[in-house]
Amino acid sequence: MAYETLSEKILNGKPINWLYWAGLTNITPNQAAKLANRIDPIKWPNNKCHLGDIPEDIQILIRSLEQQLENQQSKFTLQELTQHLGNDSPEGMLEQVSTQTNLIINNLLAKKERDLTKWMRETWVKEGKLGGSGFFNKLKNYVNKDESPIREHFTTGKNGAGITWNTGNTRNSMTKKAIQNKVSKFKSES
Numbered sequence: 001m002a003y004e005t006l007s008e009k010i011l012n013g014k015p016i017n018w019l020y021w022a023g024l025t026n027i028t029p030n031q032a033a034k035l036a037n038r039i040d041p042i043k044w045p046n047n048k049c050h051l052g053d054i055p056e057d058i059q060i061l062i063r064s065l066e067q068q069l070e071n072q073q074s075k076f077t078l079q080e081l082t083q084h085l086g087n088d089s090p091e092g093m094l095e096q097v098s099t100q101t102n103l104i105i106n107n108l109l110a111k112k113e114r115d116l117t118k119w120m121r122e123t124w125v126k127e128g129k130l131g132g133s134g135f136f137n138k139l140k141n142y143v144n145k146d147e148s149p150i151r152e153h154f155t156t157g158k159n160g161a162g163i164t165w166n167t168g169n170t171r172n173s174m175t176k177k178a179i180q181n182k183v184s185k186f187k188s189e190s
Contacts, residue, residue, distance in 0.1 A: 008038040008092060013050040016040045018078070018096035027076040029069035033062045035081065038090050112170040116149055117182065124186050132180025139163055139179070 008016045021027065021035065031041040037058065039049050047054050054062070069076065069084065082089045082097045089097075124130065127138050142148040151171070152164040161176035 008040070008090065011038050011049045011051065012040045012043055016090075016092055018092045021093075022078045022096045022100055025075065025077050027078065027081065029066045029074070029076070030062075032069050032076050032081050033065040035093065036065055036085055036088065036090065037062055038092075109170060109172075112167040112172075115167045116165055116174075119147075119149055120179075120182055121186055124183060129187070129190070130183070132183040133176075135183050136161070136163075136176050136179045 016035070016038070017040075027035070034041040034044070039054070039062075044050075047059055072084070073080075076084075078093060079097050079100070082093055085093075123139075123142065124135055127135060130138060139150055140153040142150045143153050144151060149165040149167045150163050151166050154163070155161045159173075159175055162173055163179070164171060164173045166172075
């Protein structure tokens with residue numbers, strides 16, 4: 001974008017609050033075009049920025065991008081805007097979208113881990129509340145079975161014995177030691 005060599009702090013008097021923009025689902029094409037040029041459209045809704053009047057050639061770029069965006073859709077999220085802008089996205093915008101994406105992924109992985117732990121606890125009870133090694137060995141019977149997240153059971157490998165599991169589209173592994181630790185926790189909570 002045209003103002004890429006100038007920081008958003010210079011253009012706005014302070015950095016853009018990307019967290020604010022990341023929380024919106026109704027960023028207009030005009031706002032998006034200004035954000036793409038590191039100009040805060042809330043602080044500078046007209047053709048000005050902290051430096052004064054936005055130069056005409058930059059205004060043309062903003063209007064051109066606005067029209068391209070209007071041709072796609074009438075409202076954007078910050079993530080949709082970064083998808084459109086690609087490598088031309090301002091750094092602050094990319095950092096905020098990356099932070100949000102990582103938070104979503106981490107929350108999803110935590111939920112999948114909770115789902116696995118719930119299934120393991122129920123299976124541990126069903127199998128008679130075995131010890132850690134005994135329960136690990138029993139998990140071999142659940143590989144690729146209906147309602148089971150266990151996909152592989154191995155007794156040797158790079159990290160030693162363990163399993164691979166799948167809940168939804170998340171696939172991960174767990175060592176025998178981690179399973180034994182879970183069983184110890186199950187026992188202490190029973």
